[in-house]
Amino acid sequence: MRKRPMTVQQLVLVADRFKVLAEPARLQLLQALMAGERTVGELTEGTGLSQANVSKHLQLLLAHGLVARRKAGLFAYYSLADESVFQLCELVCTRLETAARDRQRQLARG
Amino acid sequence: MRKRPMTVQQLVLVADRFKVLAEPARLQLLQALMAGERTVGELTEGTGLSQANVSKHLQLLLAHGLVARRKAGLFAYYSLADESVFQLCELVCTRLETAARDRQRQLARG
DNA sequence: CAACTATATTCACATCCAGTTGAATAGCCC
């Protein structure tokens, strides 16, 4: 809980960050990178997405500072650059779980 | 950090939640509701958005369980139903601030 | 060096979804 409310500009920035995370494909990529740095090809294979698509999503994640890029030979190695993402996902996930449990309880009772 | 990786279905749900928050107008509405329950008209005036627009955003927030609705006479009173939203915003906000500070430091050094 | 292969990015395009708006509609109170 914040004392001062955020300005609209701040809210726009926060919304932008949420927008980056509001895509299953990108969450998949970030999760795949939890195991360590990966090439585009490996991520393509691991996720089942097309190479062009993976590359585009990685560009966006890179532009927003969520991943880092290392070029070596033919390959581009991507890695995580912002672990806070997983705190966010964890928070959302547990919240969704408790909400689902509450709904379940409501049904059983009502 | 989660032991088991999330399934794609779970990631879709998480992404959906992020999608709801990925809109400055909705964050504005949620923040306005921190002060207590408000009618659509009050929120319209407070945010500068159109009434139809506010109503639509509130419908979405309601459908996702982030706000609650109480009807009384002519008015519909909306209130917060999920405080965890502000933890998320706070996490993002502080992360963005430290990132900006780091960038600033980089510029000063390099 | 030239030709070729492999990896990654970019381009052009089609598609689809979400936000916004003004008008129309529904509900409620007097």
Next chain:
DNA sequence: GGGCTATTCAACTGGATGTGAATATAGTTG
């Protein structure tokens, strides 16, 4: 019925996604 409040409707718009082709870029081979 008349005057509010809120929701819904219809339509436009912009932006984001996904795809296949084309383009770098780097390494390999003859």
